[in-house]
Amino acid sequence: MxxxxxxxxxxxxxxxxxxxxxxxxxxxxxxxxxxxxxxxxxxxDPFSRTDELKIAVASADKGHESDLAPISLNLGDQVLSQLSRNEQIDWVITGTDDAVEGTKSGEYYASIVLPEDFSTSLLTFYTAGTEPTQLDLYTNEKKNALSTVLTEQGAEGVITQINDTFAEIIGSVGLGVVSSLDNYLEEDDTKAAIDRIEARVENIGVQLRAGAQTMRSLTGMLDSTAPLLEGAGNIARAAGAQFDDTGSDLGGGADATDSLDSTLRSAAASLEEALSSTADSYSAVGDRLDSLFDSAGNAGTGTAATFTDLAARVQQQTDGFRAVRETLDDTVGAPLPAGAQAGYDRALAGLDAAIDRSDDLHDRLTQTAQDLTDDTADAQASRQSVQDALDRASSAVDSAVTSYRQDLQPQMTQLGDTLDDLGDSIGTVREDLEGVTASFADSPGSLQETLDRARSATVSIADKLEEHADRFEEMADALSTAGETGDFSKLARAAGDDPQALASQLAAPVAVDREAVFPVAxxxxxxxxxxxxxxxxxxxxxxxxxxxxxxxxxxxxxxxxxxxxxxxxxxxxxxxxxxxxxxxxxxxxxxxxxxxxxxxxxxxxxxxxxxxxxxxxxxxxxxxxxxxxxxxxxxxxxxxxxxxxxxxxxxxxxxxxxxxxxxxxxxxxxxxxxxxxxxxxxxxxxxxxxxxxxxxxxxxxxxxxxxxxxxxxxxxxxxxxxxxx
Structure with missing residues (x-):
């Protein structure tokens, strides 16, 4: 250190x-x-000096003459006049060519050009099929990297101010024109214009009222749909419960399908195994038969015990045949279709024959063992009788195997496949019912929730339409009174005594109360x-x-x-x-x-x-x-x-x-x-x-x-x- x-x-x-x-x-x-x-x-604070950004504004507006009143209005000129007094942006009033060229040269950050139909588009907004007024905005993306963001997105910078200020001024100009109509309406020749305006305003009120009534009807229809939706949900839930309840027909049937399929496949496997093992056993007995009789003279008692053991084993095979036969008779015969019944009967007949021949072989082996024990048998005669019984039993088993494989096994396999398909179908129906039940529930995104939202929306729309209908009826009454008395002040008040304040409200109808969670300066x-x-x-x-x-x-x-x-x-x-x-x-x-x-x-x-x-x-x-x-x-x-x-x-x-x-x-x-x-x-x-x-x-x-x-x-x-x- x-x-x-x-x-x-x-x-x-x-x-x-x-x-x-x-x-x-x-x-x-x-x-x-x-x-x-x-x-x-x-x-x-780079956005506090946006008043030094030059934005060019040009107007190609040709004006508009309304069919309601024989006066020509050019809202483009009035917009330019208002913008020239606005200090939020460094507005430059110029011509169309200069605005575009200045944007290209970098003299202006952007330019706005009012189209030729600007006044017409604004003053005919109430006409069905009218498109929103389109303004041409040119931006110089080469002038500054941030200018593209400011002009294209307008989220935090200059274009937000441009949009707000421009919308406010346009609204002020439009509403100011409506308010200033009072001067024109005081003239003697305005009665016809007043009548046309009154008719249109009254018609709008009627249409709004009809729209509100339609919304009310739609609300009633939605209310009547609720019980149907609830009933459908109950049906779906009940059906699903039936599948889950093993005591019911549907639930028991589903479980029975799986059980029957399992039983069929088990029986088929057991029968195939029993027949194959029996054939192999009889073949083995036939191979040892000669040696057993040859040794009978030397060890008679031991050979007799061997024949007794063989007889017992044959009896086991026979008992296995009988058990499989009973299983086939109890579980397989009934589900088989009618076309497969003949093959099933042949397979049972072959199995019965194999059982009978096996019983005969058992008896013959038992008798031979007894003869050997008593030493009373003729060896050659006993050998031949056992060999004949064994040949008959083997032949019967072979016939049973052939009959099973040709007549019964294909039918059982087909039935098992059918039961598998049926089980899959039952599972699919059960899953579909679960999905339907979930869609009826009161969970987010369910039909019930969607229905509730739709009902709330129709009620709200109906209230708004009736509110606006009341206002238009009030304006129609004001027009009627103005036409009869010659007092047009009420019409001006209907449009508003302060167009500037109303324009500001229209330009920004929603205010955001911004609260920073972790504020910075x-x-x-x-x-x-x-x-x-x-x-x-x-x-x-x-x-x-x-x-x-x-x-x-x-x-x-x-x-x-x-x-x-x-x-x-x-x-x-x-x-x-x-x-x-x-x-x-x-x-x-x-x-x-x-x-x-x-x-x-x-x-x-x-x-x-x-x-x-x-x-x-x-x-x-x-x-x-x-x-x-x-x-x-x-x-x-x-x-x-x-x-x-x-x-x-x-x-x-x-x-x-x-x-x-x-x-x-x-x-x-x-x-x-x-x-x-x-x-x-x-x-x-x-x-x-x-x-x-x-x-x-x-x-x-x-x-x-x-x-x-x-x-x-x-x-x-x-x-x-x-x-x-």
Whole structure:
């Protein structure tokens, strides 16, 4: 430890004795602060001076003469007049050609051209089939990268103001024209026009009232649909319950289908196995018959026992035949279709014959065993009788096998497949019923919920239509009264005494009460984490350029670890000074309004130390190549750190790379310090940031020696160029 502090003290003394070194260190400390301060101030509030953006407006409007009143109106000229007095945007009133050409040359950021039918389109909005008024908007996307966003999206900048102001002025002009009709209506020849207006207004009121009545009828129809929907749901639920209830016909039938299928396949397998094993057994008995009789004279008692055992086994086979025969008779015969009954009968007849012949063989074997025991048998006669019985039994079994395979097995297989299909169909119907039942339930997206929403919508629409119908009837009464009495003031009041106020309401009928969860002072304050992080990385790069990373005497006077940690001391002190100056500049001079000033300063300290360690280790371990790697990391972190744009808007590979960049976590930690900490997010990000120091400490303390050969080769190659240093 003393060796490390010795290196640090030596570096500080050397910096204090040399004026030029002190000047360089002062510049290293100040430059990151200047970088951050200038960039944050430049982007502090870029949307507050939109009144200096030049937007050209031109009108090609030819005006409009209404069939209600013989007066010509040119709303385009009135719009230009209103815009010339508006100070929210630097409106430039000009001609169509100049507006378009000025946008191309960059004199204007955008231009708006009112079409020839502008007045006609606005003043005939009430006519069925009328399309919305179209304005031609020209934008110069080459003039500025942000201008495209401002003009095309209009979410946070100039175009929002253009739309709001323009809509308000257009509404003011249109409603002002309606209000000013009072002057014209005071003339003697307006009675015919009044009658036409009254008829149209009254007709609109009638149509609105009819529309409201239609909505009421639709509401009643929806109300009457509710019981039908409920009944359908009950039916579906009852049907589903029938499938689940094994005691019901449907549930029992479903289970019975599965049981019958299982029984059929089990019976088929049992019969096939019994017939095959019996045929093999009889063949084996036939092969041993001669040897048994030949040995009868020498060991009569033993041979008799063998015949007794054979008889018992034949009896077992016969009992197995009878069990399979009963199973076929009980479970298979009934479900078979009528066309398969003849084959089924033949298979049973063959099986009965095999049972009879097996009984005969059993009796013959039993008698032979008894004769051998009593020593009363004629060997040749017994042999022949047993052989005949065995041949008949084998022949009967073979016939039963043939009959089963030809007459019964195909029918049982077909019936099993049919039962499988029936089981699948039952399962499908059950699933369909479950889906239908779910759609009838009161869950989100169900038919009941949709019906409730539709009913609420029809009631609301009907109320609105009746409200507007009342207003049109009131206007029709006012027109009628004005025509009879000559007092047209009521008509003006129907349109509104203050067109400007009404136009403002129409332009922005909905107001948003914006409440920031984690507020920041301005757009620039929100960009502060990015610019501060970049400034500290730039500071680390500059420090690595001006401060020698290698210590004289490394490997001789000092060990590698001592030299590494000792020289890092001057890097760390420089980084802390840079971070302190940047934090003070943001808090005191720029006044970013950090919610936690000390935590913001702490974030700057930790970020600067980690950045200094990374850059210092890269340059010490890789030489000039390390500087190049540090610059490459800076390039990646400008956008990959997520300081300017949300990561979700960046390309996919940026989103994958971002968590592996130290700047990402430094920026997130500073955001928490400026806007507010949520569930310890600041400490989590600082912890992750500190983890980036671990691999570089391993490289600097232990792995760096492996790169000595590479560094010597690289240094010699650079010196040979006599250009690079």
């Amino acid at each position: 003393s060796r490390i502090t010795e290196i640090v003290r030596g570096d500080l003394k050397a910096a204090g004795r040399n004026v030029m070194t002190g000047i360089v260190l002062f510049g290293l400390v100040v430059i990151p602060m200047l970088f951050a301060v200038f960039n944050v101030l430049a982007s502090w 301005s757009f620039g304050a929100g960009m502060t984490p990015l610019y501060v992080t970049l400034s500290l990385w730039v500071g680390a790069l500059l420090t690595a350029v001006f401060v020698r990373p290698r210590v004289d005497g490394e490997g001789e006077t000092y060990t590698r670890a001592q030299a590494y940690l000792g020289r890092f001391g001057i890097f760390a002190l420089t980084g802390l000074a840079q971070a302190t100056m940047v934090a003070l500049g943001m808090i005191v001079f720029v006044q970013v309004g950090a919610a936690h000033p000390f935590l913001f300063t702490l974030c700057c300290w930790v970020t600067s130390l980690v950045f200094q360690l990374i850059v210092y280790t890269l340059v010490l371990s890789l030489g000039s190549a390390g500087k190049a790697v540090a610059v490459l990391l800076l390039v990646l972190q400008v956008s990959g750190g997520g300081g300017a744009y949300p990561l979700q808007l960046l390309p996919g590979w940026f989103q994958v790379l971002s968590p592996w960049l130290p700047a990402t976590h430094a920026i997130d930690a500073m955001r928490a310090a400026i806007a507010g900490v949520y569930r310890g997010d600041l400490w989590i990000e600082l912890g992750i940031l500190l983890l980036f120091a671990v691999p570089f400490l391993v490289l600097g303390l232990w792995l760096r020696g492996l790169l000595d050969g590479y560094n010597r080769t690289t240094t010699e190659a650079i010196e040979k160029t006599k250009v690079m240093a």
